[in-house]
Structure formats: C-alpha cells, structure tokens
Amino acid sequence: MSVAEPRRIVLFRHAKADWPQVTDHERPLAERGRMDAAVAGRRLTDTGIPVDLALCSTSTRTRETWKLAVHEFPHRPKTVYEERIYEASPGELIALLNESPDDVRTIVVIGHNPGIQGLADILSGSSEGDAGERMSRRGFPAAAFAVLSFEGPWKALEPGVATLRDYWAPEE
Template identity: 70%
Template structure:
C-alpha cells in the first residue's frame, strides 16, 4: 500500500459508564452504555468502513464498549488493547498514531475524553458542513464517534492534517 493512499480514522468514545468509588480504570458500562454500544456498532457497520485495526484502551468501559459493538460489524478487525490510551494526552495519542503501520488504511480508536475529543478537534483541519462546530458544541458525548480522513503516512499525523467527514452520537 502506498503511503499516499487516503486513510481513515474513527475516534470512538466509550459508551456510558457507571460511577463507582473504586478504581476509575475498572469502571464498567452503565445499563445505558450496554444498550448504546451495539447501536454504535450497527451505525459503524452502516458506514461501509472495514477496519484494518482497532486500538482500544485497556479500561473496562472501553473494552466492554468494543466487545458489544464489534459483533455488529461485518468483519472483526485485529484488536490491540493499548495501555497507553488510558488517560493519554493529545500528544501521547498523536504519538501512538505515528506508530501505526502504513499497511493499516482504516483504523478505529476506542478511548476516553478529553483525549478523544481533543484528538478529533486537533486533527480536523477541515470539516464537511457543520460537523466541526456540531462536534465541539456537543462536547463529544459517550458513545459518540468522529470519522476523519487524511492523505499520507501515519507517521505524518499531526494537527490539522485531517478532514472531519462524519460525527455521530447515540443521543444527539
């Protein structure tokens, strides 16, 4: 695959999680999250995207979101559970993207706010219609995803390289 071929990245925030007094990393999905996650999977399936790779935070709520969403997809992508995504800064998320193999054309990241929203906003140098202001107005709710496209290598991912082509939330 040429590094000049267009690439697509979907940034998915985990579905609604329960609050607990324990370890934040181990928070499970709330009932609404367990209902929304398969809906997210169905919506992603409707896009026609075929993911080459899924990078998922190791937190319980992200793993549960992906476990409930992925059966709705026509093909199950290779999934890597990445510890560095939990509480990752914008710079750390971009560094992670820079490590992705150029064999990957379509990638999905399943993570957390504020990182996922910050990454979508930072990468979106352009957007279709009112997607960027709409995404920023909603604050990127749980279960929402943003789809961005860009040309070039994953190593070239930096602020403003992408075009925001889709934004969806289960409770918009």
C-alpha cells in the same frame, strides 16, 4: 497500498460508565452504555468504513464498549488493547498513531475524554458538510465517534492535517 491513499481514523469514546466502588480503570458500563455501544457499532457499520485495526484502552469500560460495538461489524478487525490510551493526551495519541504500520488504512481508537475529543479537534484542519458544527454543538458525549481522513503515512499524522468526515453521538 500506496501511502498516497487516504487513511481514516475513527475516534470512539467509550459508552456511559457506571460508578460502583471500584478504581476508575475498572469502572464497567452502565445499562445505558451497553445499549449505546451496540447502537454506535451499528451506526459505524452503516458508514461502510472497513476497519483494519482497533486500538482500545485497557479500561473495563472501553473494552466492554468495543466488545459490544464490534459485535455489529461484518468483519472483526485485529484488536490491540493498549494501556497507553488510558488517560492519554492528544499528543500521546498522535504519537501512538504515528507508530502504526503503513499497510493499515483505517484505525479505530476506543478511548476516553478529554483525549479523544481533544484529538478530534486538533487533527481536524477542515470538516465536511455539517460534521464540524454538529461535533462543536454536541461535544463528545459517551459513545460518540468522529471519522477523520488524511493522506500520507501514519508517521506524518500531525495537528491540522485531517478532515472531519463524519460525526455521530447517541440521542440524549
């Protein structure tokens, strides 16, 4: 693959979590979250974007979200559970994406707010159609995802270089 071919990043916020008496890292999905994670997986599949690599936070709610979403995929991508995603800032997420191998074309990052929404905002130098307006209006609720693209190697990913191509959030 040439580094000139567009790369895609899917920024996927974990689905709605429950609040039992456990540490934040161990919070599981709520019933609503389990339903929304599967719907998000189907919606992401409907985009037709083949995912090469998933980078998932190690928290219980992100792992559960990804397990339910990826079950809807026709092909299960390689998944790396990455503890650096938990509580990561947008800059830390960019640094993590900069480490990605150049033979990977599309990466989904399953993480948390405010980092995921902040990263979508920071990377998006432009948007396609009404995706930017919809994301601005809805914010980044649980189980939402944004699809961005950019050209060049992963090490060239930086603020403003991407185009927001799609945005989806579950119905409230």
